[in-house]
Amino acid sequence: MIKVGVVGATGYAGSDLMRMLVKHPEVDIKYVTANSYVGKKYAEVYPNFGKHIPLLCSPADLEKVAKECDVLFTALPGGMTAGLLTESILDNTRVIDFGAAYRLKDVKVYEQWYDEHKSPQFIEEAVYGLCEFNRDKIKDARLIANPGCHTTCGILGTAPLLKADLIDRKSIIIDSKTGVSGAGRGLNRDMLFCEANENTKAYKVAGHRHTPEIEEQLTYVAGEDIIISFTPVLVPMNRGILATIYANLKDGVTEADIAAAYEDMYGDEYFIRLSEPGTLPESKWVKGSNFVDIGFKVDSRTNRVIAVSSLDNLVKGAAGQALQNMNIMFGLDEKTGLDQVTPFPV
């Protein structure tokens, strides 16, 4: 059994991880930490866990927890993990971090989009945990930078077009619709029911922090610098991301070429489902699951491809991918504990 600690277990991503860990056949949950709820039963904070887990919340003492766990999931508010991580923690355990601190390889880019980096010394060894891309490195990693939600959706939807050299690399636009849970459980007036319900808005236009993360990964795929336009849009639903991705096709590229590019890259990937021709993803079909659904249409009038990529921001966009990383790190079948059918309607 893998001894697991969940640091920051009472946020939405932490809680969704807990949901899957509780039923994971190879996992023994040793610690759930939540500084705001120390001493309280986890199942009192989240009554959906009633009869499932008797654990109490403990303080986020990483040094201590590291000594007793084989792996830590750190699902702390932005940047906090970077301030807590030490060499001795990584000597004692392996860490899968939900935050952004170790996702970008260039600390200058990080500090341009975020704040000062608290532990840049760990950036180099950190492995970007996009499972479908980096399996081999993930296996032996001590530190995983678990990808962001918009980023996983955008990268996976766009990469085959670049890898197969089908599009003008300067023409990529990602318009990414997201449910409200991506904003987390913190108090924020804009996320009150009456403010977010019955509303759609674009936010952080031309400035969202997921932009450089998408660009870096797409640059690796393309083998040349990629710069994109990325627009997140908030829509009134609990979960789910659906991105519409636009790119200009190179001359002579056909629908069959595009289909082949997706098939070549993802044909063997369990958690990626390619839409049947004529159909496109809808966010409801991935809600609650670790799947990414991807489809596309060619707009022959403008010679563009419009790809549609959809995932659950809390699962493949956070907790599910983190667990998929753990499965890879510990030599398990990637699907272990992750292969439920999404309920519908839900």
Place this chain on the structure above:
Amino acid sequence: MIKVGVVGATGYAGSDLMRMLVKHPEVDIKYVTANSYVGKKYAEVYPNFGKHIPLLCSPADLEKVAKECDVLFTALPGGMTAGLLTESILDNTRVIDFGAAYRLKDVKVYEQWYDEHKSPQFIEEAVYGLCEFNRDKIKDARLIANPGCHTTCGILGTAPLLKADLIDRKSIIIDSKTGVSGAGRGLNRDMLFCEANENTKAYKVAGHRHTPEIEEQLTYVAGEDIIISFTPVLVPMNRGILATIYANLKDGVTEADIAAAYEDMYGDEYFIRLSEPGTLPESKWVKGSNFVDIGFKVDSRTNRVIAVSSLDNLVKGAAGQALQNMNIMFGLDEKTGLDQVTPFPV
């Protein structure tokens, strides 16, 4: 492995059953029937099943399916099963019926609230599949009448108060709030998004068909005739029922008496979670699960108890309870395939 046929697999309840059957370790799904989708892949009708099940929809030929299955789940539109069921079907297989035809023991009461009964000869042997009440009979039954959603919620919330003789049996009022999926997937203007969203309404007031079903079961519990007021209320959410149940307390009844009544009746029931004193159920904590959450408050000013009972109308209110019945019928642990943690928020 239990050979299973799902008749009417493309309604919401049928689909939610499929979600659980697909991952049930002791089940082999032989048939999914759906007259509207014959020959179509089930996973095309419900893309959330992509990569989970390769089966095609077949016609609802019960006689044929019965010969090849150990158990049939019939999730057909109102009353339809009663017109199709025959002695030879029941010779060949066991049937768990989602409809109302065999829930009421008195055919006259049935015909007063519903239409003419098409196969009254099966009423007597049918077992009312409220698992927590009828386990022993369910074990050996050929025909299970799977309870309704409002009814399961109302009966379970009220029964201990009657069993322990704590309330005036004429004073029971059940005000039962339900999400929209209870109305099914049929075309109905009132269930269009723009009609049901941002709206609350009471419907079929003083005339809903779940009324006699609740009354019959509560009558068994009380040992004397029970007549109730039952009001269903439609609220804008996909899933979930939350009932507020009112009753006048008999003289001298204390909060402790009530707590003891619930504990006595449900203390050993896995799928019933009694709320901690001072807390009450919310429908979000049972969404997607087979749990029923029950709590109560005493209103000392009026000497009433207000019990609150909540479940997921498609799970414990339909497909989950059906599967729980199957587990009992085939000697499995009741929780098999049913014990997932509800995701939240979802």
Place this chain on the structure above:
Amino acid sequence: MIKVGVVGATGYAGSDLMRMLVKHPEVDIKYVTANSYVGKKYAEVYPNFGKHIPLLCSPADLEKVAKECDVLFTALPGGMTAGLLTESILDNTRVIDFGAAYRLKDVKVYEQWYDEHKSPQFIEEAVYGLCEFNRDKIKDARLIANPGCHTTCGILGTAPLLKADLIDRKSIIIDSKTGVSGAGRGLNRDMLFCEANENTKAYKVAGHRHTPEIEEQLTYVAGEDIIISFTPVLVPMNRGILATIYANLKDGVTEADIAAAYEDMYGDEYFIRLSEPGTLPESKWVKGSNFVDIGFKVDSRTNRVIAVSSLDNLVKGAAGQALQNMNIMFGLDEKTGLDQVTPFPV
């Protein structure tokens, strides 16, 4: 023109009042106060007011504002107005208070359900601003206690049954479903989109502060002490209250008697619409308007009446009724500025 000050204009109720005041033909808005937004354009806080109003938010200095206005609407957080109100303010202006401080005539009852009362000296002269009941007193009042939202809905739905002596006065139960805006715009985790969406819950069961307010008014109507059970239930929509009201009928009371009771009391009331026989209110038909829709069914099996009453919690349940009070106080047609058609769907 009536010179108006709105104190606490940036809460949901204050903002909905502003929406109506801005287009009111007899009103000149002199002040909008909002301590959190002093110096900011009101139309920046609420961009729906863009091009409609150029005013800046000013501090809630009641003494000053009172001198320059004919009437003040005070829409401040619970109890705050009571701490600010003075004799000199009431010498200079008239006050319509959205809070609870002056709604209950017995200060002991107030302090039992709320906190210590900061200005009990004004309770006696305050007029309870339920327009349909107290028009004559409202005309000349200096201080109006504008009724609560659940209370207006519950009182209006129940009163005719008591006035015509049709029901057992001890049997009244009000189960009142409300949208989320009733909780206001303050930061509250339970009101985050992901917490309130797709959820239904009863709250403050057997202890909600609107209980004594309903009881006091119904006591006046009945001419004898009324005690009720009142249960508020939160449902996932922005606006609207729909109450189901239960009461045991006295012997021999007929449906016609009940219809006559409602007609007698409300037949001439513009803002009360009695449902056609066979139909019942739905909250969507009153959303955004000052109407209260009321209907009923007789449950002959239990000899109960189930009345359904519905209003918009921010309009007839707060800002609309406040404006109706102002119209009465200043001798205007009650409908002035209040008579828009509700958009649907909205």
Place this chain on the structure above:
Amino acid sequence: MIKVGVVGATGYAGSDLMRMLVKHPEVDIKYVTANSYVGKKYAEVYPNFGKHIPLLCSPADLEKVAKECDVLFTALPGGMTAGLLTESILDNTRVIDFGAAYRLKDVKVYEQWYDEHKSPQFIEEAVYGLCEFNRDKIKDARLIANPGCHTTCGILGTAPLLKADLIDRKSIIIDSKTGVSGAGRGLNRDMLFCEANENTKAYKVAGHRHTPEIEEQLTYVAGEDIIISFTPVLVPMNRGILATIYANLKDGVTEADIAAAYEDMYGDEYFIRLSEPGTLPESKWVKGSNFVDIGFKVDSRTNRVIAVSSLDNLVKGAAGQALQNMNIMFGLDEKTGLDQVTPFPV
């Protein structure tokens, strides 16, 4: 008083028009036609009209209605008006058509995207009723082709960029998020609450009929052929459209140039509100109103402009613009009957 007939008054757009007509000071509603509800009170079909209008629904006999009305609004299902319109109708009255039949000047383009045209003889004289563009022609028109919802939003958001020659005319992409009411009130499984709620999907990608309408109008503005990519996206809310519009900036174009382009074109337009620098529209601020809110950001990294345009699909996207057209046609102030403040939250 203008004598008005509303043909097809019980769809969502027709009903929203009725809401505004009922309170319009210069309008006398002579006919509300609705073939499905002939003889029924309009206020029974839509109870929000209770106490507002006593009219009964009559059959859609255009020839008859035309003789008694100064203007007809035809809000019929797709293409139906084209089959009913005659010269004698236009001799007797003026027509504002909500459908698409007369929006495109080239009948071949129409028949390529829609079906066979039933009355192409009226195309030439029809005036495209985008009020801000065609006021002069609207004044004297007999036949107005009222614009589509996505189209009004996309055209108004994009036009200034083309008019001021700031963008690469081949680079325009419009990603247009819409609420569910745009699909109308007809029965459609995809629009059931449980199907549309908690879901986001792109639809008719690279093939939506609003595409050529946007292109034609933008071509007039640009003075050269414009071809765009247009993607409609369905999001779970009742009303509202929010479009994100992407275009590559020409060399040297600055943020100030763009701001000036919008200001030049819309500075005097009452119903267009330009966002303050640093802010962007949200659909909730236009819900229920005739305003179009427009803002933009420059993405200097990619040298693109991202404009955001938002309106209410039933108001400025349908009924409101139709009424604005009527006001222009009859020499009234454009704002008459249209200038309410949007309620919020709603």
